[in-house]
Amino acid sequence: MFNLAVDQEHVTLAFGLRWIETLSRRYEHIDVVTMTAGAYQLPANVRVWSVGREHGYSELRRALRFYGIVWHIMRERRIDVVFTHMIPIFAVLFWPVARLTGLRNVLWYAHGATPRTLRIAHRLVDRVVSPTPESFRLPSSKVTFIGHGVEGERFRAVARQPGPALRIITVGRTAPSKGLDVLIEALARWRHDGEWRLTVVGGGTSDSEAAYADDLRRLALGTPVAHRIVFTGRKSSEEVAAVLAGADVFVNLSETGSLDKAIVEAMASGCPVISSNDAFGSIARAGGFAQYVIARTPEAVRAALSELAEMSPAARQALADRQSEIAHRSHTLDGLMGRLCGVLDAEAKRGA
Template identity: 30%
Template sequence: MRILLLTTGLKLGGAEQQVAALARQFIALGHAVAVVSLTPDCDVELPPTATVLRLDMRKTPWSMASTLWQVRDFLHAWRPDVLHAHMVHANLFARALTRIARTPPVICTAHSYREGGRLRMLAYRLTDRWASLTTHVSADGRQGMIDAGAAPPDRIVVVPNGIEIDRFRPSPELRLATRQSLGATEASILILNVGRLVPEKAQNLLLDAFSRLQSEEGLEARLLIAGEGAERDALAATINRLGLAGRATLLGVRRDVAALLNAADLFVLSSEIEGMPLVIAEALACGCPVVSTDAPGVASLLGDAGRIVPRNNAAALAAAMRAALRAGPGSPPERTARRDRIASRFSIEAVAGQWLACYARLASRATAAHVELA
């Protein structure tokens, strides 16, 4: 099968990494893959045998129109069997493309619980019939789009994201080496957060909760926050204001998340908004205990394999972190159960299989429709 993956961009975000992981898995299974990005930056690892087209679309009518014609020409030359768009801008772009080109079945995947305000929801609703199918990565996100009027219930389904389970696995050797590189001993307590430094990730709340932990006598813990974003300066100021210098560290962009998760004694997600926070799946696959706020998409991933607290409640988050640290990493069977939960439901192999079955159904229907018209 010839699969075209259309994405808004290829920066180091969860949706972008999912596009890259799907491309790698599809190619490993013998399919041809093209990745088309509407913006030029690329921070994710794409398979070398993928056909890649990176564009430079701007927010002007002329640039959008020009990019539509560029992708139209690429589409006609590459001739995919299916076009799978990811993220709101690419989703609406793919639907617009159906107006000027003969396209294969078009699937639009939303990755965020909050895809945008009223205008974007209206754009989704008005263009819904131009897509063969709309999907969301979580049940919470699907219901949110239905409630906003962006998609009718019978036109949007849930297909989760997946992780590369062989990459995220427990490794005592990796744990030891990474902790040494971070200046931590085996007795040190390392708490980890991974995510973009943006308001919806609420790392300021995490710092507040961590400062409450530090007030406990005898607790020597460090908080590591991996990621980059517009809130970096504000978070650095909060660290200084709370007296956490030397105990809370902004690591910046890291490409060794599996190593960090192995090194950590606890992973904490403090988000207000998520679509499907894959980093929770990655933590569980590495056997790492997890505490999270009840952001959309968390419950379906975490289930009873970790602790979930209300959003915007630093005291509750601190209490859950305290309880998780006291409980420790759990028994070997408990750690295995965390990993098995992810491997059985959220591995990239399982998710890619769902997509390929979906592609085949839609392609078959499109072929039958063309035969009837002929």
């Protein structure tokens, strides 16, 4: 298996450890070759090999280490299939080895962007898996869409108890692509008779995103509703689940193109979602709640929030139940791993 990071402290990639743990219960052994390794605890049948970005190694040195690690693993034990998770460059590097050995390579990709490295990797791998059509935008006969993988046991739907204020939440990286400035501007001019609170959960993964988070706090402080907006910073998956369980509406204004995992976690938790995300739009139109697919404008945000705020508790619960049912049916980790393993096993047989 190839991936970007094996690190339980990574802001966006820590969830990958749960993938590895789940896969380890289905296969005799797994060797993970990663770009960077941090702290982790994994089952005994999993070995982790880093090409050394955490040590500051140059690209050339990392490439040489990649080949050294791969050949060491293959001399030592039998490998049946290769899974490349969100690191197309490793798929490109592995191609000569695949040609020599006959090993089949399955690439997971989940982003709206289609960089040159992805286009090259797509030509060289045997199969592609992705959550939704919006998450893999190259025309391809190789791709299979298998849903997202949120932890269904953790993100369970719970009934909300009505409170004195509408509890709005957004979760994700504090990056410009997430549209948090639009959300704050929308709420600053929202003429709503009732009380409301906004909780912003998440942090930056780079210096530029950390600077953007500071800009957002300054933007909020400059509005007359600053006392209603709370920035919590990054939270663990367990903490996010608890916060979602106490929220009334989830807002996502992402323009990444692919389906944000945070959207699916909110849906699974029974927290009604409104979003401008393209992939959510496809789900909402098929699921009968297309009115909650909105434009990424302050006006559209205010209109959708007003509609949800004025809904009866029964109507809001019905919307929450519908969204949760879709998330648990098509986007849980166990279901995703079952579908992924079906693809991996089929490719292993073809390469045997």
